[in-house]
Amino acid sequence: MKNKFFKYPAKPVSAKIICIGGAAGILNGLLGTGGGLLIILALGAVFPEHDAKDDFVTAMAAMLPLSLLNAIKGSSFAVGNALYLIPAAIGGIVGAVIAGKLKSRSLRLILAAITAVAGINMIVR
Amino acid sequence: MYIVDILISGAIGTLTGMGVGGGGLMVTYLTAVKGVDVKEARIVNLLFFVFASFSALTYYAKRRNTDGRTVIILALSGIAGSYPGSLAARMMPEDVLAKVFGAFLLISSFYVFIRSFRKDNKKSEKCRK
Numbered sequence: 001m002k003n004k005f006f007k008y009p010a011k012p013v014s015a016k017i018i019c020i021g022g023a024a025g026i027l028n029g030l031l032g033t034g035g036g037l038l039i040i041l042a043l044g045a046v047f048p049e050h051d052a053k054d055d056f057v058t059a060m061a062a063m064l065p066l067s068l069l070n071a072i073k074g075s076s077f078a079v080g081n082a083l084y085l086i087p088a089a090i091g092g093i094v095g096a097v098i099a100g101k102l103k104s105r106s107l108r109l110i111l112a113a114i115t116a117v118a119g120i121n122m123i124v125r
Numbered sequence: 126m127y128i129v130d131i132l133i134s135g136a137i138g139t140l141t142g143m144g145v146g147g148g149g150l151m152v153t154y155l156t157a158v159k160g161v162d163v164k165e166a167r168i169v170n171l172l173f174f175v176f177a178s179f180s181a182l183t184y185y186a187k188r189r190n191t192d193g194r195t196v197i198i199l200a201l202s203g204i205a206g207s208y209p210g211s212l213a214a215r216m217m218p219e220d221v222l223a224k225v226f227g228a229f230l231l232i233s234s235f236y237v238f239i240r241s242f243r244k245d246n247k248k249s250e251k252c253r254k
Contacts, residue, residue: 014198017195017198017199017202018198018202019202020199020202021198021199021200021201021202021203021205021206022202022203022205022206023206024199024203024206025202025203025204025205025206025207025208025210026206026207026209026210026213027210027229028171028203028206028207028210029206029207029208029209029210029211029212029213029214030210030211030213030214030217030222030225031152031167031210031214031222031225031226031229032152032166032167032168032170032171032214033149033151033152033167033170033171033174034149034229034233035203036174037233037237038233039199041233041236041237041240043195044240051189051190053144053189054189054190054191056144057182057185057189057191058191058192058195058196058199059199060144060178060181060182060185061178061182061191061196061200062195062196062199062200062203063174063178063200063203064174064175064178064179064182064200065200065204066200066203066204066207067171067172067174067175067178068171068172068175069204069207070168070171070207070211071168071171071172071175073211083127083130083131083134084130084134084151084169084172084173085134085172085173085176086176087131087132087134087135087138088134088135088137088138088141088173088174088176088177088180089138089176089177089179089180090135090138090180091134091135091136091137091138091139091140091141091142091177092138092139092141092142092176092177092178092179092180092181093142093180093181093183093184094135094138094139094142095138095139095140095141095142095143095144095177095181096142096143096180096181096182096184096185097142097184098139098142098143099142099143099144105241105242108237108238108240108241109238109241110140111144111234111237112234112235112237112238112241113234114140114149114150114234115149115230115231115233115234115237116230116231116234116235116238118149118150118153118227118230119149119227119228119229119230119231119232119233119234120227120231121153121157121227122152122153122156122223122224122226122227122230123223123224123227123228123231124227
């Protein structure tokens with residue numbers, strides 16, 4: 001009987017996966033973001049047969065507990081920011097519904113442009 | 126001003142749910158527009174991501190193929206890696222951290238741009254059957 005949580009053929013624990021996760025954790029702990037993107041890019045290299053959207057969901061699921069833990073560790077400021085969190089939850093599910101209508105390439109090009117602009121802004125400010 | 130915050134958060138949450146990415150944008154908005162320290166913006170961004178991704182995952186869970194074992198291994202190793210990362214962030218000066226963050230965004234935008242022109246592999250379609 002197929003378990004829905006393990007849809008791909010079973011893979012052994014891989015040192016590559018552990019290293020990817022560790023690196024993503026370091027990046028997330030350092031910058032508060034970026035771990036998910038690192039996982040997506042690394043999984044795309046390690047498992048080229050995967051659809052990019054599946055890697056995205058894997059990265060998102062893996063980063064969820066990590067982000068929660070890091071947020072709780074440093075949360076004295078963040079507790080008062082429900083203003084950002086409820087719209088985030090609504091936006092998240094809206095985005096998930098919209099994403100199903102777009103191809104992976106469109107998403108990646110949008111991401112590349114937006115992050116380049118944000119990066120330049122952070123460096124020059 | 127609260128309305129703007131709500132709209133921006135909703136828009137960035139939408140981008141996060143789409144997989145376009147929102148983390149860098151939220152930190153940029155908080156630091157450039159709201160005047161929040163990078164270190165504090167990191168924490169808000171982490172909570173932001175938790176809320177946005179949790180709701181997005183409720184939609185994706187039944188519609189995409191993910192390997193549960195890979196998720197668990199990534200999460201556990203990520204938690205282990207987050208301790209040295211957090212320690213480094215606490216020790217790093219604010220302006221240096223901002224520039225490191227900006228450099229990361231530029232590098233990641235370059236890789237994502239390059240990857241967007243690689244052929245999408247459709248072998249995973251067979252795995253779902």
